[in-house]
Amino acid sequence: MELALQTGLTLLIVFPILLLIGIPIAVTIGISSVLAILPALPWENAVFTAAQRIFTGINSFSLLAIPFFILAGIIMNNGGIAIKLVNFANLLAGKLPGSLAHTNVIGNMLFGSISGSGTAAAAAMGGIMTPLQEEAGYDKDFSAAVNVASAPTGLLIPPSNSLIIYSLVSGGTSVTALFMAGYIPGILWGLGVMIVAFFIAKKKAYKTTKEKITFSQALKVVLDAIPSLSLIVIIIGGITGGIFTATEGAAIAVVYSLLLSMFLYKSIKLKDLPRILLEAVNMTAMIVFLIGASSIMSWILAFTNVPTYITNLILGLSDNPIVILLIMNILLLVVGTFMDATPAILIFTPIFLPIAQSLGMDSIQFGIMLVFNLCIGTITPPVGNTLFVGCRVAKTKVEGVIKSILPFYIAIFIVLMLVTFIPQLSLFIPKLMGLV
Structure with missing residues (x-):
């Protein structure tokens, strides 16, 4: 237990100091982890073990899915898919008050789920919807807030x-079951944003879409969107049907x-591929x-029994499961405000x-629940990448958007509380499909 305490204190001291002086987070994780294990292992063994854990951490077939999904997301972001989804979302939003805001939310849910990136969704949807909402008389901060608040839904809605x-990291929890479990929470997030947007739009008397859409126009919009929407059906249907793995x-x-x-769509030319591939390689x-760096820390935490120490500490605070889950949520929300979701x-x-x-x-x-908490962190300062991208695309200041986004945070x-305390919201679909 003494070693666990010593390791934990070393990480708590060294980690934030390295971050504050501007060391990249992956390097910070690696350095702080090696320093934390020195009381238990000689320097040579600590460095050798760290190198070994990096290799072991990334030597996984399942991880091959990540570079492929990243590349697919970048291709979609450059490939004219976003505008097709916006038109389809606008068709679904109908004549609701603030219909353009609802179009933005639905567009983020669709594009985010296809691209797997909240930041990409905020950039793509914001770039299309902000000028339209501004032209219709929407407040710029409100438009940016709607876009930012709904962008992370794609991190929950699969893939x-x-x-x-x-x-x-969890030891092999079924990817297929997790994908299916993300649907209801992700959709509820989007609906929560839409409900808040509905009341704000009604209060501010934002206009609905003026144009009447004929049946032939609606049919064209649907037909245009089907090739993009089919990607969701093909990928998720293939994975859940056992036709191919998540990586395939x-x-x-x-x-x-x-x-x-x-x-x-003919929106990507052969000459664009080197740039797209380079962007995917950099991100991957x-x-x-x-x-790899986080694998060092995970091993050290397990080796020194830090998780057991923290478990006993938290369980010692209360024997009430509701209180413990609230504490975990608060800690994860705080972590999400200054750390990216992956580490x-x-x-x-x-x-x-x-x-x-x-x-x-x-x-x-x-x-x-974990991913939901960390998704909130992507739209929360000081390190909310999606928040800053949404503000940059809307050409507005973070301060004004934060004020407008507060009601969305509440929703x-x-x-999040519903997802935390009602297991069926996450488990209903996996159980229905026999995955649990």
Whole structure:
């Protein structure tokens, strides 16, 4: 227990100091982890073990899905798919007050789920919807707030890289079950944002869509969107039907989105491929390095029994499961405000999963709760990448958007509490499909 305390204190002191002086997070994780293990291992053994854990951490077939999904997302972001989904979302939004805001939310849910990136969704949808909403008289901060608040839904609605990473770290929780478990929470998040947007739009008398859409126009919009929407059906249907694995599905997503963008929409040319591939390689390298470095920390935490120490500490605060789950949510929300989702999943899954399981929570439900919390962090300062991208696209200041986004935070937090305390919201679909 003394070694666990010493390791934990070293990480708590060294980790934030390195971050504050501007060291990249992957390097910070690696350095702080090696320093934390020195009391237990000689320097040579500590460095050798760290190198070994990096290799072991990234030597996984399941991880191949991540670069493929990243590449597919970048292709979609450049391939004219977003505008097709916006038109389809606008058709669904109908004549609701603030219909353009609802179009933005639905568009984010669709594009985010296809691309697997909240930041990409915020950039793509914001770039299309902000000028339209501004032209219709919408407040710019409100438009940006709606876009930012709904963008992370794609990290819950499958396919999701975050859920793939959680599956790996949690010891092999079914990726298919996690994918199915993300649907209801992700949709509830989007509906929560739409409800808030509805009342704000009604109060401010934002106009609905003026144009009347004829049946032939509606049919054209649907037909235009079907090739893009089919990607969801092909990938998720293939994975859940056992036709291919998540990794193979990711590769199919790349091929499908590339064919769609190059030959049907003709928005990507052959000369664009080197730039797209380079962007995918840079992003993949960053994530894989994070996974490797975090594997060092995960091993050290397990070796020194830090998760057991923290579990006993938290369980010692209260024997009430509701209080313990609230404490875990608060800690994860705080972590999400200054740490990206990937390293946070890698570091905190081994710590909090045993606590959740000791309370009788299924690892699938915990994974959804964990990712949900960290998704909120992507739209929360000071390190909310999606928040800053949404503000930059809307050409507005963060301060104004934060004020407008507060009611959306409340709705999202309510959904988080529902996901935390109602297991069926996460487990209903997996159980229905026989995955649990």
